[in-house]
Amino acid sequence: MKKLLIVFSVGLFIVACSFDIENIPTLEVGQEFVNSEVRVLVLDTFTVKLSTFRFDSINSSSTERLLVGQYNDQFTGKVRTESYFELTPRDYELPNDAELDSVALILGYDNYFYGDTTLISKIGVHQLEDRVNPDEDFFYNTSRLNFDPEPLASINYRPEPFDEDSLHISIPIEFGRPIFEGIRENEINNDDDLREFFYGFTLQPDANDNTSIIGFSRTQEEGAFTIEASSYLRFFYTTPQEFEDEEDFYDLIIQPSTRGVTGFNHISNTLSEESSLTALTKQEDLLPSIASGDLGYIQSGTGYALRVEFPTIRRLFEIEGTGTILSAELQLKPPTDSYNDSFPIRGNLNVGLVDNNNETILTGLLNDDGNAEEQLIGQQEEFSEVLYEISVGTYIDTKLNETTIVKDALLLFTQQYNNSVDRVILQGEENMDFEATLTLTYAIYEE
Amino acid sequence: MQYMKSKTLKLALILLIPGITLAQGNGTTGSPYSLFGLGIESNASIGKNSSLGGGGYALSGNNFINNLNPASYANFGTNTFLYDVGVSAEISNIANRSADERRFAGSISNLALAGSITPKSGFGIAIIPFTDVGYSLLGVESNIEGATDTFVSNIFGSGSLNDLKLVYGHRILKNISIGGSLSYLFGSIEEREQINTGSSGLTVLEDNRYTGTRLGFGVQYDFYNKLTFGFAINFPTFLSGKQDRTVQRTLENTLPGLVDNEKDIPLSNFKLPIELNQGIFFKAKENLSLNIDYGIKLWGSTNQTDNIGKYIDQYIFAAGAEYYIDDRGIKPWHRLRFRAGFNYDTGYLEIRDTNIESYQFTAGIGIPIGPGRGSNINISFARGNRGSIGGLLVEESFNTININFSLKDIWFVKRKIN
Numbered sequence: 081m082k083k084l085l086i087v088f089s090v091g092l093f094i095v096a097c098s099f100d101i102e103n104i105p106t107l108e109v110g111q112e113f114v115n116s117e118v119r120v121l122v123l124d125t126f127t128v129k130l131s132t133f134r135f136d137s138i139n140s141s142s143t144e145r146l147l148v149g150q151y152n153d154q155f156t157g158k159v160r161t162e163s164y165f166e167l168t169p170r171d172y173e174l175p176n177d178a179e180l181d182s183v184a185l186i187l188g189y190d191n192y193f194y195g196d197t198t199l200i201s202k203i204g205v206h207q208l209e210d211r212v213n214p215d216e217d218f219f220y221n222t223s224r225l226n227f228d229p230e231p232l233a234s235i236n237y238r239p240e241p242f243d244e245d246s247l248h249i250s251i252p253i254e255f256g257r258p259i260f261e262g263i264r265e266n267e268i269n270n271d272d273d274l275r276e277f278f279y280g281f282t283l284q285p286d287a288n289d290n291t292s293i294i295g296f297s298r299t300q301e302e303g304a305f306t307i308e309a310s311s312y313l314r315f316f317y318t319t320p321q322e323f324e325d326e327e328d329f330y331d332l333i334i335q336p337s338t339r340g341v342t343g344f345n346h347i348s349n350t351l352s353e354e355s356s357l358t359a360l361t362k363q364e365d366l367l368p369s370i371a372s373g374d375l376g377y378i379q380s381g382t383g384y385a386l387r388v389e390f391p392t393i394r395r396l397f398e399i400e401g402t403g404t405i406l407s408a409e410l411q412l413k414p415p416t417d418s419y420n421d422s423f424p425i426r427g428n429l430n431v432g433l434v435d436n437n438n439e440t441i442l443t444g445l446l447n448d449d450g451n452a453e454e455q456l457i458g459q460q461e462e463f464s465e466v467l468y469e470i471s472v473g474t475y476i477d478t479k480l481n482e483t484t485i486v487k488d489a490l491l492l493f494t495q496q497y498n499n500s501v502d503r504v505i506l507q508g509e510e511n512m513d514f515e516a517t518l519t520l521t522y523a524i525y526e527e
Numbered sequence: 528m529q530y531m532k533s534k535t536l537k538l539a540l541i542l543l544i545p546g547i548t549l550a551q552g553n554g555t556t557g558s559p560y561s562l563f564g565l566g567i568e569s570n571a572s573i574g575k576n577s578s579l580g581g582g583g584y585a586l587s588g589n590n591f592i593n594n595l596n597p598a599s600y601a602n603f604g605t606n607t608f609l610y611d612v613g614v615s616a617e618i619s620n621i622a623n624r625s626a627d628e629r630r631f632a633g634s635i636s637n638l639a640l641a642g643s644i645t646p647k648s649g650f651g652i653a654i655i656p657f658t659d660v661g662y663s664l665l666g667v668e669s670n671i672e673g674a675t676d677t678f679v680s681n682i683f684g685s686g687s688l689n690d691l692k693l694v695y696g697h698r699i700l701k702n703i704s705i706g707g708s709l710s711y712l713f714g715s716i717e718e719r720e721q722i723n724t725g726s727s728g729l730t731v732l733e734d735n736r737y738t739g740t741r742l743g744f745g746v747q748y749d750f751y752n753k754l755t756f757g758f759a760i761n762f763p764t765f766l767s768g769k770q771d772r773t774v775q776r777t778l779e780n781t782l783p784g785l786v787d788n789e790k791d792i793p794l795s796n797f798k799l800p801i802e803l804n805q806g807i808f809f810k811a812k813e814n815l816s817l818n819i820d821y822g823i824k825l826w827g828s829t830n831q832t833d834n835i836g837k838y839i840d841q842y843i844f845a846a847g848a849e850y851y852i853d854d855r856g857i858k859p860w861h862r863l864r865f866r867a868g869f870n871y872d873t874g875y876l877e878i879r880d881t882n883i884e885s886y887q888f889t890a891g892i893g894i895p896i897g898p899g900r901g902s903n904i905n906i907s908f909a910r911g912n913r914g915s916i917g918g919l920l921v922e923e924s925f926n927t928i929n930i931n932f933s934l935k936d937i938w939f940v941k942r943k944i945n
Contacts, residue, residue, distance in 0.1 A: 115669050116682070118722055118731060122674040404776055404786045406727040473727065473779040521671070521724055525731045525774055525787070 119524040120406070121399070127392045128410065128516040130369040130376035130508045133438045134360045135383035137220035141344035142337050143499035146187065146311060147381070148203055149293030150285040151195035155418070156379050157351040159501055161293050164225050165343030166212040166280035167313050167332035168271050174264040174330055178317040181327075183256035185233070185249040185281070188310030189241045192295025194501045196422045197239045201294070202286035204231035205249055208279040212342060219344030221381055221498075227282045239294045247296070251313070260315050260330070280343070281313075292422070293501050298334040298343070309333040347381035347501065357384070364437040369508025369516075375415070378429070379503040380494045386506065387434060388490040390518055393479055403524035408476040410490075412468045413514040418505040425466050426502050432491035433475075441488060467514075468506070476520065559621060559662045559921050560883055560914060563833045563876055565688055565716065565737065565766070565797055566660035567913075569636075577615075577929045578891025578907030579847025580868025582820030584806030585747060585757030588696065590901040591933045592639045592651060595804070596759040597706025598745040600641060600649035600696025609651075611639040613905075613931035621923045632661050636929055647698040657690040660716045671724075680722040688714035688737060688766075696745075708743035712766055712799075728777040735794060739766035753810040761802040763829075768794030798829035806845075814852065820845040826875045839882060841875040847889070864893030866907070874913075887911025887925075893933075901935035 147161035185205055209226040235249045259277050262268035268277065301308035312331040319326050335342045351358050356372040359365060366387065369376045376386045388410065396405075419425045433441040475490060494502045509516045561567045575591060576583045588599035592611045603609065616633030634656075641651025664682040671678055691713065696706030715736045722729040745759035774787035806820030822845075826838040847868030852861040867890045874883040891907030909927040 116667055116678070116680045116722065117720055118669075118680065118729065119672060120669070120678050120722070120724065121672040122676075124673075402787070404729070404774065405778070406722075406724050406729060406776070407779055471726070471779045474781060477778060521727070523722065523729050525729070526772075 117525070119401070119403075119527075121522045121524070122519060123396070123522060124517050124519040126390055126395070126518045126520065128509045128518050129389040129391055130506065130516055131366040131387045131389070132357070132360065132369070132372065132377040132384055133363060133366055133387055134357075135385060135438075136363045137222050138347075138381065138383050138498050139218045140221040140223070140347060140381070140498055141214065141219040141341045143345070144298045144337055145190055145192060145345070145499040146283065146296040146298065146334075146343070147192075147293055147345040147347065147499065147501070148283045148285055148296070149195065149201055149291060150287075150289040151292055152290045153349070153379075153503060155375075155377060155505055156357065156382055156384065156503060157349045157355060158290075159293065159347075159349045159379075159382060160285060161348075161381065161501065162224070162285070162346040163283040163296075163343065164208065164212060164219070164223075164227075164280065164346065165282075165298075165334045166208075167278070167334060168274060168342075169263070169330065169332050170307065172263050172266075172269050174260070174317075175319045176264065178260075178264055178319050178328075178330075180253060180257055180260045181316040181318060183251040183253055183260075183316070184314050185251055186312055186314055187247040187249070187283075187296040188245060188300070189239075189247070190295045190297035190310070191241050192500060193239060193241045193292055194423065194503075195292030197241065197292045197294070199291040200236050200238050201289055201291040202234060202236050203247075203249070204234040204284045204286070205251070206231050206282045206284055207255075208282055211275060211279050212344075214341050218341060221345065221347040221383065223344055224346050225282065227284075231284070232281075239292060241294060246310070256313075256315055259332075260317070263330075295500070299336050302336045302338065307333060307336065345381070345499065349379075349382045363439070366438075370510060374508040374511040376492075376506045376508055377503075378492060378494050378506070380497045380500040382501065384503075385438075386492040387438060388492060388516075390476065390479065393476060393518075396480065396520065396522065399522070399524070400527070401524040402526040403522050405473060405477055405480065406521040406523050407471065408473040408521075409519045410468075410470045410472050411514075411517045411519065412470075412492075412506045413516075414466055414468075414505050415507055415513060416465055418503075419466070423503065425504060426500075427495060429468060429470075429504065430493050430495055430497070431470060431472075432493070433488050434491040436487040440491065472518075476518075558619065558659075558913065558923055558925075559664065560876065560923070561658075561660045562662045562664070562682075562684060563836050564658075564831070564838070566658035566684075566686070568875075569656035569659050569687070575849070575864070575866060575891065575893060575903075575905050575907070575931070575933070577909065577927075577931075578866040578868060578889050578893075578905065579818055579849065580820075580845035580870040580889050581843075581887075582806055582845030582847055582868065582870070583757075583808070583818050584745075584759050584804050584820050584822075585755040585808035586806075586818060587747070587755065587808070588641075588649065590935060591903070592641045592653065594637075594639065594653055594655060594692065594694070596745040596747060596757050597694045597708040597743055598696050598704040598747040598757065598759070600651055600694050600706050601647060601698040601704035601747075602696070603641065603643040603649040605643060605646045607649075607935065608642040609640070610934045611637065611641075611653075611931060613637045613929055615927055615929040617925055617927045619923055619925035621921055623921050630661075632659075637931075641694070649696050651692075651694045653690075653692045653694065655690050655692070657688040657712055657714070659687045660684045678722055678724050680720050682721075683719045684716065686714060686716035686735075688712055688716070702749040704747045706745045708745075710741040710743065711738070712741060712764075713738045726777075726780045728783075730775045730783075732773040732775070734771040735768050736770070737766040737768045737794075737797060739764055739797075739799070741799065755808040757806045757808065759804045761799075761804075763799060763801045765796040765798045767796050770794050798831055800825045800827075800829050804843075814854065815850045816848065818845075818847045824875060833876075836876045836878040836883075838875055839877045840873075842873045843870070844872075845870045849893075862895045864895075864903070864905075866891045866893065870909075870911070883914045885911055885913035887927075891929075897934070901933075903931075903933045905929075905931040905933055907931075 146163040150160040206227040297310040300310045312333045315330040377384045584596045588602040593599035613636040615636035619630045637655040639653035643649045662684045667680045668677045691711045694708045698704045718733045720731045741764040743761045747757045770792040776786045777783045802824045804822035809817045822843040824841040827840040831838045849866045871886045876883045887909045889909040893903040893905045907929045913923045
C-alpha cells in the first residue's frame with residue numbers, strides 16, 4: 081500500500097507537470113484595462129554640436145581613379161585636382177621591323193564627375209621630373225612631384241563621362257620615338273631602363289578653369305596575369321608584311337594600385353580670405369557650426385570632416401526613475417541650395433569615431449560585441465529634400481555608461497573619401513531651416 | 528504507537544516533497560484578473576468541499592480533512608490516519624465585447640496529511656494553493672510621452688502562492704471543538720513585460736517572492752446531533768516581498784544585452800485582511816445533509832489599491848447538499864455520495880466602479896474505495912462565471928474539474944492483514 085502511495089504521488093507529479101506546459105495562455109483579451117508598467121519617452125532637446133575639422137592628409141595613392149579638373153566651390157573655395165602617375169609596359173617585346181606611326185594618351189572615363197560638365201575644360205600633359213616613389217609608404221592629397229612646366233601636349237575638351245568611353249590626347253611622335261626604338265632595339269629591357277628616359281606624366285588642369293573635376297580609371301579589369309587597362313599611353317606602329325603592312329599598337333599602362341604605388345592625385349583647395357574655414361590649419365583645430373553660418377562642412381579629397389558631439393546628453397539622468405535608452409537617432413539636413421545636378425549628393429555618409437585631437441579611432445561604430453561596424457547614415461528623400469538619419473543608440477549608450485568621460489566624438493565623412501571631391505554641407509543645431517536633432521527613446525522601468 | 532509515528536513521518540516526507548516542489552511555480556488559472564494583487568484566490572479546496580459549493584465550515588472531520596475549519600481536526604476518531612491528494616484542471620473561456628479565447632490550466636490542487644493524536648484531538652499538515660497567477664496580455668498599447676505614437680507591449684504573469692498549514696484541533700466539551708492553524712504563505716509570481724519599438728526592444732522580468740505567516744482559529748458546536756454550527760477566523764497579516772529584476776534590451780537590432788540585474792529589491796508589504804467565516808451543517812435525514820456558509824473578507828480595511836482596481840470588502844455565500852442511497856447497501860452505487868452546491872462571491876476587486884463578482888455551480892460524487900471505511904475518490908465539477916463583459920472588462924466562464932483521493936485508515940488495515 082505504501083508503494084502504491086508513492087507511485088501515486090509520482091503519477092500526480094507527472095500529470096501536474098504535463099498540465100504545466102499549457103500554463104501560459106496566448107489570449108488577446110483583457111489588455112484594455114491594463115497599462116504598461118514601463119514608461120516610454122521621446123526626447124529631442126539635447127544639444128547637437130557640429131564642428132568642422134580638416135584631416136592633415138589623406139592617402140590618395142590607393143585608388144584606381146585619376147582625378148583632373150578645377151572648379152570654384154561655393155563653400156570650400158577653388159578646388160583643384162592633379163593626377164600624377166608612372167607608365168610602364170606589360171612586357172618589353174616589340175617586332176624588330178616595327179615602325180612608329182603615332183602616340184596618344186588615352187584616358188578612360190570612370191563615370192565620376194563633380195561640377196559643370198557642359199563647360200570646356202583644359203588638361204595639360206606634363207612630363208614628370210621626379211620618379212613616382214613616395215618618401216613614406218604612400219602619397220597623400222597634399223603630395224606633389226616636380227614636372228616640366230611646359231606641357232608636352234594639352235587638350236580642350238567637353239567631358240562626356242557617361243556618353244563616351246575615353247578621352248584621346250595626341251602626344252608628339254618625337255617624344256615617343258626614343259622610347260619606342262629603345263624597346264625595339266632591346267636597349268630598354270626593364271622598368272629601370274625605361275625610367276632613364278621617362279618618369280611618367282602629370283595631368284594639370286588649367287589655372288583659370290572653373291568647370292568640373294572628372295574621374296578617369298587606370299584599369300578596367302585586373303586578372304592574375306592580364307591587366308585590362310582603361311588609361312594608357314599607346315604607340316601605334318606598323319610592321320611590313322609580304323602583301324600588306326600590319327598595324328598594331330604597344331601600350332604603357334598605369335599599374336594597378338594593388339601592385340604598388342604608381343600614382344596619386346593631388347587635391348587642394350584655395351579659400352577666399354573671408355572664408356571661416358581659413359581658421360583650420362591643424363587637424364585638431366575646430367570650427368563650430370555656430371561660428372560658420374550654422375553649417376558643418378564635409379568634403380572628400382580636401383579633407384573636411386564633421387565632428388558631432390552631444391554635450392548635454394547626461395542630462396538624461398535628471399529624469400526621475402531608472403531607465404535605459406531604446407534608440408537614438410541623429411537627424412541632419414543639408415541646405416537645399418548646397419546641391420544640384422552638377423554638385424550631386426551621392427548616397428550615404430560614413431560614420432566613425434574620433435578622439436579629442438580628431439585622430440580617427442574607428443571608421444564605423446562599435447556594436448554590442450565591441451566590434452567596429454561599417455555604418456552608413458541612411459539618406460531619405462522627403463519632398464525632394466535630402467535628410468540624413470543615423471542610428472547612434474549604441475554610441476549614446478556607451479557615452480551614458482562610461483565611468484570616466486572620454487572626449488571622443490562621432491565622425492561624419494563622405495564615401496569615396498580618398499578619391500573624390502564630393503561635398504556635403506549640413507545644417508547645425510541653431511539653423512533656421514532645420515536644426516540638427518538627436519531624438520532619444522527612453523524607457524523607464526522603475527519609477 | 529511509536530512505530531506508527533515514525534512510519535507516518537517518513538510517509539509524510541515522501542508525500543510532501545513533490546507537493547512543495549510543485550507548489551513553487553504552478554498556476555491553476557488563466558484569468559486575466561489574476562494580474563491584480565497576488566493573483567486570484569485559488570478555488571481548489573480539499574476533498575469534498577469543492578463539490579459542496581466550496582463551503583463546509585461546520586462539517587465534521589469524521590471522514591475527511593476539512594481544511595476550512597481547524598476545529599474539525601478534533602473529530603478524526605481513534606487511531607486514524609488521513610491522506611488527501613488532489614489535482615485540478617481549469618478550462619476557461621475568456622471574452623470581452625469583441626473577442627474570446629479558451630484557456631487551460633491545471634496542477635496539483637492540494638496535499639494533506641492528518642491523524643488523530645488522542646480520541647479527542649488531531650493534528651495535520653497540508654499544502655494548498657493560496658492564490659494563482661496566469662495571465663498573458665498581448666498587444667497592450669500605451670502612449671509614448673513626448674510623441675503622438677504608441678508602443679506595444681506584451682505582459683505575462685505566472686506563479687502562485689501556497690499555504691503550508693499546520694493544524695491542531697481539540698474537543699473541549701462533548702459538543703464543542705476548537706482548533707487553530709498556523710500558515711506559512713509563500714511563493715513567487717513572475718511578471719514579464721516585453722516592449723517593442725521598431726528596431727529596439729525591452730524585456731523586464733520581475734520575480735516577486737512573498738512570504739508571511741497567518742494564524743487561524745475555529746470552533747464547531749453541535750446544537751444537537753443533527754445540527755452543527757461552525758465558525759472560523761483568519762487573522763489579518765501581511766506578506767513581505769522581495770523582487771529580483773532583470774532588464775534585457777535589444778538596441779537597434781543588436782543582440783539582446785543585460786542592462787539591469789538587481790536582486791532582493793524590497794517590495795511593499797501585501798496586506799491580507801481579517802476573514803470571518805461561518806456555516807451550519809444540518810443532517811436532514813440519515814442519508815441527506817445540507818450545509819450553508821457565509822464568509823466575509825474585509826479587504827477594504829487594508830486600504831490597498833492596484834494599478835487600476837481597488838480592493839473592496841468581499842462576501843461569499845455557499846450552500847451544498849450531500850446524498851447517498853444506503854451506506855450499507857450491497858450494490859456499489861448505493862454507497863456513492865452525490866453532492867451539489869452553489870457559490871456566490873462578490874469579489875475583492877473593483878475596476879471602474881464594477882466589482883468582479885463570480886458565481887459557480889458545483890456537482891460531484893464520492894466513490895468509496897478500499898476495504899476500510901471512509902476512503903473516497905471525490906470527483907467534483909464546477910462551472911462558473913467571473914467578471915462581466917460590460918465596459919472594457921472581461922468575462923470569464925470557467926469549468927473546473929477536481930479529483931481528490933481521500934484515504935483513511937490505510938495504515939492499520941495493512942497491519943491487520945499482516
